[in-house]
Amino acid sequence: MKNAEELRAELAQTFAQLKAGEIKPSEAAELANLAGKMIGSAKVQVEYYALRKESPRIEWLESPNV
Amino acid sequence: MKACTVCGKEKPDSDYRLHSDKKTVMRYCNDCHLAKRRAQHAAKREERNAQFRARYAANANGVKDKMTAARKAKYAKQGRAALIAWVAANPEKSAEAQRKKMKRGRERLSDYYVRRLLCHPGRSAVKQVPEILIECKRLQLMIERECREKR
Numbered sequence: 001m002k003n004a005e006e007l008r009a010e011l012a013q014t015f016a017q018l019k020a021g022e023i024k025p026s027e028a029a030e031l032a033n034l035a036g037k038m039i040g041s042a043k044v045q046v047e048y049y050a051l052r053k054e055s056p057r058i059e060w061l062e063s064p065n066v
Numbered sequence: 067m068k069a070c071t072v073c074g075k076e077k078p079d080s081d082y083r084l085h086s087d088k089k090t091v092m093r094y095c096n097d098c099h100l101a102k103r104r105a106q107h108a109a110k111r112e113e114r115n116a117q118f119r120a121r122y123a124a125n126a127n128g129v130k131d132k133m134t135a136a137r138k139a140k141y142a143k144q145g146r147a148a149l150i151a152w153v154a155a156n157p158e159k160s161a162e163a164q165r166k167k168m169k170r171g172r173e174r175l176s177d178y179y180v181r182r183l184l185c186h187p188g189r190s191a192v193k194q195v196p197e198i199l200i201e202c203k204r205l206q207l208m209i210e211r212e213c214r215e216k217r
Contacts, residue, residue, distance in 0.1 A: 004196075004198040004199065004202055005198065007202050008198060008201050008202050008205060011202060011205035011206060011209065012205055014209060015205060015208055015209050015212065018209060018212050018213070018216070019212065025212070025213040025216040025217055026213075028209050028212070028213055029209070029210065029213040031209070032206045032209040032210050032213065035202060035205070035206045035209075036206055038202075039184075039199060039202050039203050039206065042199055043184055043185065043199065046185075046192055046195070046196065046199070047185065047190055047191060047192055050190070050191040050192040050193070051191045058196075061196050061198055061199065063198075
């Protein structure tokens with residue numbers, strides 16, 4: 001998961017698998033927990049730049065297709 | 067001058083409503099007529115309100131769209147200042163509306179709710195949360211909820 005797009009795709013796939021009963025809730029919960037850490041980290045980065053009144057590109061949030 | 071058949075007071079013709087033929091005046095005065103209409107409405111208040119709510123929910127004759135457009139037009143005309151003044155004048159109603167909005171957002175995982183979870187407008191300097199971050203957070207919450215349900 002090199003960027004947010006990939007994380008979103010992974011989460012969407014996990015949710016679909018969880019709904020279909022293909023994976024255990026505990027496995028999905030682990031991934032959701034990890035995703036929460038990644039999102040939190042990105043949020044801190046966004047907040048940091050907002051406090052510094054800067055707006056640089058955050059690579060992790062940028063889509064590689066753009 | 068004419069005596070009202072309900073209150074019995076002598077009143078000029080201008081105090082009486084016209085019949086649908088627009089020529090003859092009614093037998094009861096305007097005040098008594100309005101009192102009668104108010105009593106009729108009060109007796110059927112709940113029924114009529116329920117009918118209107120059903121029509122609104124079904125968007126019959128575009129009533130919902132019309133009211134939304136009217137609300138938007140009013141907001142555009144009066145601006146945000148009027149809204150802020152209303153919130154200041156009605157703190158309880160405003161808090162109740164906010165509670166309802168947050169409850170709806172929590173159930174539907176709306177953009178507003180997820181954005182607020184990520185960066186609370188009162189506690190964070192971030193003005194624009196990236197859309198992709200909101201989508202990821204929403205999916206994470208959806209998975210967590212599903213896990214809780216399945217356990």
